[in-house]
Amino acid sequence: MKENNGDGLLEGLVLELRRGTIILSVLSQLDSPHYGYSLVLLLEEKGINIEASTLYPLLRRLEKQGLLESSWEMESAKPRKYYKLSDYGRYIYKMLCDQWFVMAKHMDMLIKGDE
Amino acid sequence: MEIIDRYIYAVTKDLPEKQRDDIKNELRTLIDDMVEENEGSESYEKKVERVLIELGDPRKLAENYSDLKRYLIGPQIFDQYLLVLKICIGAVCIGISVATFIGSIFSGTGDVVQIISYYITSLLSGVIQAFAWTTLAFAIAERIQVSESKNKSVNDDKNKEWTLADLPEIPEKNSAISRSDSIVTIVFTTILMSIIMFRPSLFGVHIPKGSEVTVIPFLDGEVVKSFMILFGAIFVVSILKEVFKLISKRWTLKLSVFVAASSLISAALTLYIFAHPGIWNPDFAYELTRNFKLEFDILSVWSNIKIIFVVIIAVTYAAEIGKTLYVGFKNK
Numbered sequence: 001m002k003e004n005n006g007d008g009l010l011e012g013l014v015l016e017l018r019r020g021t022i023i024l025s026v027l028s029q030l031d032s033p034h035y036g037y038s039l040v041l042l043l044e045e046k047g048i049n050i051e052a053s054t055l056y057p058l059l060r061r062l063e064k065q066g067l068l069e070s071s072w073e074m075e076s077a078k079p080r081k082y083y084k085l086s087d088y089g090r091y092i093y094k095m096l097c098d099q100w101f102v103m104a105k106h107m108d109m110l111i112k113g114d115e
Numbered sequence: 116m117e118i119i120d121r122y123i124y125a126v127t128k129d130l131p132e133k134q135r136d137d138i139k140n141e142l143r144t145l146i147d148d149m150v151e152e153n154e155g156s157e158s159y160e161k162k163v164e165r166v167l168i169e170l171g172d173p174r175k176l177a178e179n180y181s182d183l184k185r186y187l188i189g190p191q192i193f194d195q196y197l198l199v200l201k202i203c204i205g206a207v208c209i210g211i212s213v214a215t216f217i218g219s220i221f222s223g224t225g226d227v228v229q230i231i232s233y234y235i236t237s238l239l240s241g242v243i244q245a246f247a248w249t250t251l252a253f254a255i256a257e258r259i260q261v262s263e264s265k266n267k268s269v270n271d272d273k274n275k276e277w278t279l280a281d282l283p284e285i286p287e288k289n290s291a292i293s294r295s296d297s298i299v300t301i302v303f304t305t306i307l308m309s310i311i312m313f314r315p316s317l318f319g320v321h322i323p324k325g326s327e328v329t330v331i332p333f334l335d336g337e338v339v340k341s342f343m344i345l346f347g348a349i350f351v352v353s354i355l356k357e358v359f360k361l362i363s364k365r366w367t368l369k370l371s372v373f374v375a376a377s378s379l380i381s382a383a384l385t386l387y388i389f390a391h392p393g394i395w396n397p398d399f400a401y402e403l404t405r406n407f408k409l410e411f412d413i414l415s416v417w418s419n420i421k422i423i424f425v426v427i428i429a430v431t432y433a434a435e436i437g438k439t440l441y442v443g444f445k446n447k
Contacts, residue, residue, distance in 0.1 A: 036141065037148040052145055053170050057179035060134075078144045081137070 022050060024100060026058065027093040030068065033082040059083050067092055116163060119146055125173035130180055138180060146170070188253045195361050196253045199301060199354065203249045206302045207241040210309035218314050220328070237313045244312070245305065248347055252354040256362065259373070290366045290446040297357040304357075308350045315339040319396075322406055331402045338393045345384050352381040371443020375436045382432035389425050 025048050029039060036056050043050055062068045067089035073080045085093060123142050127135045149166040150159070157165075170176065188196050215234045310317055319332035339346075356377040363370045388394055396402075400417045 035144075037145050037152075041152070051169075051171075052149065053176045053179065056141060056145065057176070060138075060180065072140075078147055079140050080144055081141050 022054070022058065023062070024093075024096050025050070026055070026062070027067065027085065027089065027096065030083055030085045030089070033071075033084040035073070035080040035082050039083075062089070116160075118160075118163060118167065119143065122146070122167050122170070122173055126177045126180070129177060134180070187250070188257050192253065192257060192358075192362055195358065196249075199253070199358060199361070200246065200249050202298060202301050203245040203305050203354070204242055206305035207245040207309045208238060209302075210306035211237050211241050211313055213306070214310045214314035214317055218317055241309050241313060244347065245309075248351050249354060252351045252358055255351070255355055256358045259359075290442075292360045292364055292366060294361065294364075297360050301354060301357050304350065304353045308346060311339065312343065312346060320403065329406065331399055331406065332396050333399060334394055335396050338391070342388050342391075342394070345388055349381045349384045352377045352384070356381075366442050366446040368443045368446070371439045371446075375439045375443075378432055378436045378439065382429065382436075385428055385432075386425060389421075389428065395421060 025043060026039065029042055034042065036059055037052060039059075040050060040052050040055055059068065059070075063070050063083065066086060068083045069086045069089075070081050070083045073082055123139055123146075126142060127139050130138060146163070146166055149169070150162045153162045153165065155162065211234070215230065215237065219230045315334045315336045316330055316332040318334060319330045322329045322331070356374050359370055359373050359377070400414045403417075404413050
């Protein structure tokens with residue numbers, strides 16, 4: 001009983017841990033323009049699984065917040081919306097990365113210090 | 116394919132119209148891409164089905180897309196909502212009861228059944244309207260509140276640390292807003308409004324004749340009824356004004372601008388209604404002359420009174436707006 005619960009609990013905790021990194025993952029890949037699904041594949045290739053149903057609304061929200069810019073590519077048969085970092089987004093991304101490194105260092109110290 | 120259209124429709128049907136086409140195009144291409152990526156030997160239809168199932172419940176996807184508030188009145192102002200709702204419903208009952216009671220004394224018709232049935236229907240309709248208009252006012256207040264706090268959090272994002280100086284000041288006597296003032300205003304407005312809506316004939320010249328009283332109403336009841344929506348709007352705006360005050364609890368520049376804007380709107384609506392010549396009882400001057408056997412020209416006096424009334428409304432509102440803005444700027 002306890003172990004079963006533990007599995008669900010672990011899943012939830014991992015999910016929560018990952019949720020905090022999604023935005024950073026997305027911003028990291030958008031120096032050059034990508035459309036939603038190409039970004040899904042690109043991240044998947046690098047071991048980060050984000051579902052399209054999460055990513056698409058997120059891209060839109062980041063655009064609304066001014067971190068991303070978008071443009072429609074209408075030339076091919078399928079119209080595609082490309083997103084890339086705005087100047088503001090690039091700035092925020094840098095700041096987030098700094099935060100990430102500091103956090104990772106501290107977490108390392110916390111966890112490895114225990115061993 | 117029909118199933119794709121149905122899925123996209125299910126996601127986008129409740130989204131804001133501005134984004135809808137954009138999201139539709141994006142989703143269609145996405146589904147197409149995902150199907151192509153799927154290199155199995157299954158039929159196209161099977162692949163599509165798999166992709167749609169992978170994308171998941173369209174309602175969830177729609178929820179991710181939409182950032183609209185999914186409630187009418189939030190917890191922050193819910194207590195005030197209940198308070199004002201009770202006050203308004205109570206005041207409507209008082210207003211209609213008093214109006215019916217006085218009205219039935221004056222009209223002198225002793226048909227109790229008719230009076231009671233009219234009383235009950237007006238009461239019912241009045242309570243429903245009070246509920247609807249008050250809720251509308253609070254729904255508006257919630258939206259305006261929300262946009263305020265959104266702006267705030269954007270500003271706060273810029274690393275602005277909370278300091279002790281950010282603690283709200285306890286309002287000084289002259290910037291504090293008296294809660295009982297607002298409540299009295301709400302009660303008065305509601306009673307006045309319920310009389311105008313349900314017994315406009317009470318506003319008039321009352322002439323006692325023996326045991327009976329003849330009433331010559333100022334207003335034309337039928338036309339008043341046709342302005343019901345506008346009176347309702349005035350009521351909403353008036354309540355909204357007091358709701359802003361009840362929520363803010365002290366005068367600030369922002370509050371005074373909101374209150375002044377509300378006054379401006381209700382002034383415009385009131386003036387629009389009373390500038391309409393049909394609102395006044397067309398037989399008023401004639402009836403007055405007949406009843407009092409007046410010898411002078413009441414008609415021109417009456418038309419002057421109408422103009423003066425409109426001017427008084429305009430001046431009163433202008434003074435109130437001026438005062439509100441003054442208080443706001445003083446407490447900036």
